[in-house]
Amino acid sequence: MEPKDIAKLELPEDVMRQYGHSIVDMIVDHNLNQHKKLPVAQATRSEMDSVFLEEAPEKGTEVMQVLDFVMQQVVPYSNIMSHPKFYSFVPGPSNYVSAMADALATGFNIFSGGWAAAPAAAELEIVTINWLLKIFGLPAKRGGGIFTSGGSMANLTALVTARSIKCGEDFSKAVIYLSDQAHSSNIKAIHVLGFKKEQIRIIPTDIEFKFAINKLKNAINKDCLEGLQPFCLIASAGTTNTGTVDPLSELAAICKKEKLWFHIDGAYGGAAILAKAGKKILKGMEKADSITVDPHKWFYQPYEMGCLLVRNHKWLSGTFTEKPEYLKDVEGNPSEINFYDHGIQLTRRFRALKFYMSVKTFGLKAFREAVEYNFALAEKTEALLRKSPKWEVVSPATLAVINFRYNPIDKKLTEDEIDDLNRMISKKVVESREAMLVTTYLNGMVVLRMCLINPRTTLDDVRDTINLCEKFAVA
Ligand SMILES: Cc1ncc(COP(=O)(O)O)c(C=O)c1O
Structure with missing residues (x-):
């Protein structure tokens, strides 16, 4: 390799092609043969240290040699989340088209932060979010959303929005409700947001692991009588433990009456709406103010892809828009969405592409x-x-x-x-x-x-x- 090539972090054309083709071949082989492999990887820290621990090398190594090493020592020491016998946590079945879409998005290093940087990427995020809004029965015109790294970030983004819309600056009296079966990412988000323990109500579940409605009502009443501000309720549409769906319609009615933000964490189970039986069980999702879905779970997308949907897209822009002077020239007009104004990230990878390409290729059916x-x-x-x-x-x-x-x-x-x-x-x-x-x-x-x-x-x-x-x- 010429020193000038190395200095630019480039490879000769033939090597680039050989390298890329080898990786694609390996991914295809894995897709074809993963069921013959063992899904579980095991290694201790000291075993891994003994393989990898070294100072950052000043001198490079031949490119195929690094790839071989990775294929021998890294890939086999990862669980195969898409293996047919991987039953735990939430498996990641993924699909090949989306994996290649990710390679494209990364290969072209498409910046999916603002409209001006990649109008088509922003448009595809608008289009695919609209598909999801329709699937979940949220208003297509007024609704909005954003793709995130996963369900945890979608829940966090939802709660930031809920707090901003319901409480404004002062959330000292705000109280949030969730069940004892809600996913831990919700509590994590609540902590990240700076709520105190006294502002969180963990409501017990009934025998079927659903929100105990009476206990919820009692808690809200008590908080109101004490002069606190109930502001948000998090329901689960598919708990991680049992797949249980909370009584969404009843919870929606309570939220409406009590003026609570109704967030549904459908990171695990939301995609079930695609099945007839799922649609029935998930009735009431359309009443949410915000919904977390997690395409890298049951929408068969590779990591990382979560999604937050909201009933009114202005809630996101109202919460997350900042106007720094260095982005003034690329603000564009309001219909041209800058997704950095709809969530936490400025620089964002082009997540919508994999969703778009896989749905276009296979069809929603x-x-x-x-x-x-x-x-x-x-x-x-x-x-x-x-x-x-x-x-x-x-x-x-x-x-x-x-x-x-x-x-x-x-x-x-x-x-x-x-x-x-x-x-x-x-x-x-x-x-x-x-x-x-x-x-x-x-x-x-x-x-x-x-x-x-x-x-x-x-x-x-x-x-x-x-x-x-x-x-x-x-x-
Ligand atoms: C119900 C639920 N919510 C949120 C999450 C967090 O999602 P992620 O792991 O994509 O951050 C999970 C993950 O399993 C989940 O099952």
Whole structure:
């Protein structure tokens, strides 16, 4: 390599092509063969240190050699979130078109902050946000939104907006309500925003893990009587633990009556609206002031892509617009949205492109069918478990999440023994690296949790995994 090339951080054309083609080949191979690999990666800090720890090298290394090293030492030490037997947390099924769209967006380094920098990128964000507004039943003309790095950032952006619109500058008396099953990113956002503990009401859930409405009403009443300012309620449209959807219509009515901002965290379950059954369960979403959805989950997009939708786009611009002198020349007219005025980031990657290209390529119908498939698979899994005398379904298939535990009826185990057994099963499954299946707690019970949002997971995959669990249970 010529020194002048290195100084510009460039590669010769033939090397660039070979390098890029090799990477594409590797990604395609991975897409074709990932199901034959083990989904779980394991390594200790000291093992990783022994491979990677070094001073930043002054001298470069041959480009293909660095790539080989990464393919041998980095990629295999990452869980395969898109593997058919990756059931835990929220899997990331992703899709190839979007992965390539990300490569395009990065390869051209498109700046998706303001209209003037990339009008088409801003337009595509407007267009795809409009698609989502329509899907979720928010007003198409007045509504708005923004793509974020993920659900956590979307929730944070929502709460900043809610606070600004409902409280203005003074939020000293403001109170926010969420259930004990709301995702931790909401509490994190509330803390980031500087609310004190006394301003947060964590409302217990009922037997189905839904917001306990009466307890919520009591809490709001009490706060009003004490001269506080109830200002926002966060509902879940698909809790991470059980896929449970809060009673959205009832909560919407309470918010309307009490003048609360109604935020729905649909990061996990929002995409279920694409399935017929999901649409029914998610009735009431259209009444939200703001909705978090997370395309890098169940809209099958690669990381990172979250999204915040709002009923009125002016709420975002009213909250986030700053007018520094160095951006004056590129302000443009109000119809030409500068997304840096709709959220926290100024410099933003072009996230809309992957959503756009994948929906254009496959069609929304394919997405609907994939979500329908996920619903059906979770229901079949539930039926499979219910048929067996060894398994107990603790929380039924809801939005493609199911919680269950090993509890053979003939064994008459104590609760502690069942907990230990299920912890042990999960540990052994994960150690085997054959499947990713971790536990969670429900009503004080240790349960196994399967999140079945990967359209490549088959009932045979599930059967294999259940058999693996049973093998470890008796070992
Ligand atoms: C309901 C819910 N909200 C928010 C989040 C946070 O989203 P992200 O991990 O994309 O930041 C998650 C993640 O699992 C979630 O399930």
